[in-house]
Amino acid sequence: xxxxxxxxxxxxVPEGExxxxxxxxxxxxxxxxxxxxxxPGKGLTSLLLIQSSQREQTSGRLNASLDKxxxxxTLYIAASQPGDSATYLCAVATQGGSEKLVFGKGTKLTVNP
Amino acid sequence: xxxxxxxxxxxxxxxxxxVILRCVPISNHLYFYWYRQILGQKVExxxxxxxxxxxxxxxxxxxxxxVERPDGSNFTLKIRSTKLEDSAMYFCASSETGGYQPQHxxxxxxxxxL
Numbered sequence: 001x002x003x004x005x006x007x008x009x010x011x012x013v014p015e016g017e018x019x020x021x022x023x024x025x026x027x028x029x030x031x032x033x034x035x036x037x038x039x040p041g042k043g044l045t046s047l048l049l050i051q052s053s054q055r056e057q058t059s060g061r062l063n064a065s066l067d068k069x070x071x072x073x074t075l076y077i078a079a080s081q082p083g084d085s086a087t088y089l090c091a092v093a094t095q096g097g098s099e100k101l102v103f104g105k106g107t108k109l110t111v112n113p
Numbered sequence: 114x115x116x117x118x119x120x121x122x123x124x125x126x127x128x129x130x131x132v133i134l135r136c137v138p139i140s141n142h143l144y145f146y147w148y149r150q151i152l153g154q155k156v157e158x159x160x161x162x163x164x165x166x167x168x169x170x171x172x173x174x175x176x177x178x179x180v181e182r183p184d185g186s187n188f189t190l191k192i193r194s195t196k197l198e199d200s201a202m203y204f205c206a207s208s209e210t211g212g213y214q215p216q217h218x219x220x221x222x223x224x225x226x227l
Contacts, residue, residue, distance in 0.1 A: 032215075041223075042220055043204060043218045044206075044218040045218075046218070049215040099144070099161070100158040100169060101146075101158065102158070103155050105154070106155075
């Protein structure tokens with residue numbers, strides 16, 4: 001059974017800092033890995049999707065990497081801003097099923113002005 | 114940009130009542146999902162739906178739950194007899210082709226059972 005873990009559970013940084021969020025998963029047989037942003041009381045906004053054959057994806061100040069063999073992904077946020085404050089969720093779509101997503105519990109990021 | 118829409122945003126229901134949560138997926142998408150998130154916990158998969166039938170369901174999705182695509186645009190989740198532990202945020206998601214495309218989520222319906 002696929003398990004997804006995210007470390008740290010919470011992170012507080014000053015504005016302008018570069019930061020890394022970590023995600024690990026137990027079953028490397030995945031279709032893809034998706035990073036989401038969740039604001040309080042809101043839905044999930046898809047940030048980046050990395051296919052199992054890819055090593056990284058970039059969108060603006062965000063860069064996500066994937067090491068499938070070791071079951072790890074990182075989300076790098078450059079030059080953080082207060083508007084980046086949110087919970088960041090990692091989710092994997094495991095092969096052999098309906099491509100359902102298995103989620104981590106998230107990292108709550110606070111960027112202080 | 115096309116988006117997944119869910120109604121209502123908040124539903125308050127007495128325990129034992131039936132509730133229907135509604136979703137309009139993105140129009141050219143073929144795969145549909147329901148997830149839920151109990152306050153403070155992980156987002157959990159409930160059910161996936163493709164080609165007018167359930168393709169996978171979790172152990173949470175028992176006989177009290179059902180899904181339907183009554184027309185070409187709506188996708189509904191019905192809970193027949195609600196329990197206190199059904200209180201959660203329910204998210205609908207859709208995907209164009211399944212595993213190789215991202216899932217797009219709605220803003221959710223907050224279900225409160227009294």
